Amino acid sequence: MTATSSEHTAKKPADTRNTGPGRLLIAVYAVFAISATARAGYQILTKFSEAPLAYVLSAFAALVYVVATVSLAKAGRTWFKVSVIAVLVELIGVLVVGALSIFDAVQFPHETVWSLFGRGYAFIPLILPVLGLIWLYRRRPAPLEA
């Protein structure tokens, strides 16, 4: 990188979210992406017929965590939008599945990451999207110049 371009980036922060607190956020998302993918894979390969709906949801949650991890690590406006969508879907998912697992225990008897608002994971699945949205808001791309 040349001196002029680094001066330029120093004045106007680059459109990235993978520095500072963002690195911790990405690390935690990565751990959830790995564990959710492994768990969903295991559930679907060994006992899918026991609770197809719960295990499809497990796989969906895993996909959301993978997309969130990758998009948070990438720079640029498009990846920012992908991050917002992934984190919002995660928030809605943990709220809806969390509520359903309490009120409709028949349909959701089997554990997913989002069951009981992520109790099995120290409620991190509930806290993570909130922190994610705060971080995305603070590092939102500058408005396009007209």
Added chain:
Amino acid sequence: MDAYFYIILGVGLLSTIICVVAGILKKAPNDVTILSVAAVELALLVYLVGSIVRVIAGERIAGEAWEFWGYLVTALLLPLAAVYWSILERTRWSNFVLAAVGVTALVMAARMNQIWY
């Protein structure tokens, strides 16, 4: 819970506390925090070698064997990934990344113990 779990519990908690304190003190990852994560890796390696010896000696894993080894191999990769991720950008936040290794390792060790017995 067996001795392997308690070793990882002790080393993992200690590493997490060291890294969190270093992060709160606004320090970048240094020898102390990185070595504490290396100690977690060492504890996991002890678990790996011990488990291989036990299986060769004829002990049987009560749960799914491949699930146990999957957890162990993943846990072994975590400290390496965290150290790599934290030295790419040496800020206080990287110490919080390192802090996550200890607790994650102890949760995974607890699960490994459940699978084994």
